[in-house]
Amino acid sequence: MKLEDIVESLKLRVKCGSENLKRDVTGGFVGDLLSDVIANSREGDIWITRQIHQNIVAVASLKDIAGIILVQGSEPAADTIARAEQEGIPLLVADMPGFEVAGKIFRMLNP
Amino acid sequence: MSEETRYEDFFSVEGGNFRNAGQVSSRIKNILKELGCNSDMVRRAAIVTYEAEINIVSYAKKGFIHLQAGPHRVLIEVSDEGPGIPDIELAMQEGYSTASPMVREMGFGAGMGLANMKRFSDYFDIQSKVNEGTRVVMQIDQAR
Numbered sequence: 001m002k003l004e005d006i007v008e009s010l011k012l013r014v015k016c017g018s019e020n021l022k023r024d025v026t027g028g029f030v031g032d033l034l035s036d037v038i039a040n041s042r043e044g045d046i047w048i049t050r051q052i053h054q055n056i057v058a059v060a061s062l063k064d065i066a067g068i069i070l071v072q073g074s075e076p077a078a079d080t081i082a083r084a085e086q087e088g089i090p091l092l093v094a095d096m097p098g099f100e101v102a103g104k105i106f107r108m109l110n111p
Numbered sequence: 112m113s114e115e116t117r118y119e120d121f122f123s124v125e126g127g128n129f130r131n132a133g134q135v136s137s138r139i140k141n142i143l144k145e146l147g148c149n150s151d152m153v154r155r156a157a158i159v160t161y162e163a164e165i166n167i168v169s170y171a172k173k174g175f176i177h178l179q180a181g182p183h184r185v186l187i188e189v190s191d192e193g194p195g196i197p198d199i200e201l202a203m204q205e206g207y208s209t210a211s212p213m214v215r216e217m218g219f220g221a222g223m224g225l226a227n228m229k230r231f232s233d234y235f236d237i238q239s240k241v242n243e244g245t246r247v248v249m250q251i252d253q254a255r
Contacts, residue, residue, distance in 0.1 A: 058133025
């Protein structure tokens with residue numbers, strides 16, 4: 001599944017990284033503890049989180065994560081957007097809560 | 112340098128600077144890819160170096176990461192000028208952390224750092240002296 005399919009289906013707001021929306025999403029990971037994400041996420045995952053500070057970009061980039069979804073309408077910090085732009089990591093905002101975001105994406109990946 | 116080592120470098124990490132946290136791990140990841148390390152080695156080296164970097168940034172004044180790498184073996188030595196760890200056994204327990212509230216708010220300080228460093232290394236050693244600093248040596252081999 002392409003990241004752009006998720007963006008369209010969940011009506012996500014694309015804050016940056018629109019050039020990488022054709023990327024394949026092969027799984028997902030939910031977490032706000034960065035050590036948990038670093039250790040347990042996998043390449044190609046979409047990462048669902050409430051963290052908005054710029055360190056999420058370093059984590060996503062190190063783990064080759066396909067994109068980051070900030071839930072509950074959380075707006076990313078300005079330096080987070082700048083860093084994600086540099087690294088080419090799509091930063092997406094969902095207005096719904098994390099539970100719904102995860103449920104919808106899970107269903108799309110496992111029809 | 113041993114025969115296995117084709118690349119050696121030192122990186123310094125500034126304590127308290129969360130802005131640059133992850134930069135050294137990112138550089139090391141790219142170096143290992145170029146050396147021809149397989150994806151499992153690169154992934155594990157990125158995880159353990161990131162955790163080491165975060166520990167330096169969270170606790171120490173400054174620290175150094177010494178990388179010696181070849182395509183089949185990576186040796187990472189991390190030393191810092193920090194407060195040291197009085198009880199290493201306790202600090203190694205998953206969930207135990209002395210991180211500040213600010214550090215925890217950012218999603219760090221979950222007490223998983225040292226445990227992750229050990230879990231993803233093939234060899235792990237930690238030595239620490241209170242008020243002097245901490246030294247961690249980790250090795251990652253091609254096949255486990």
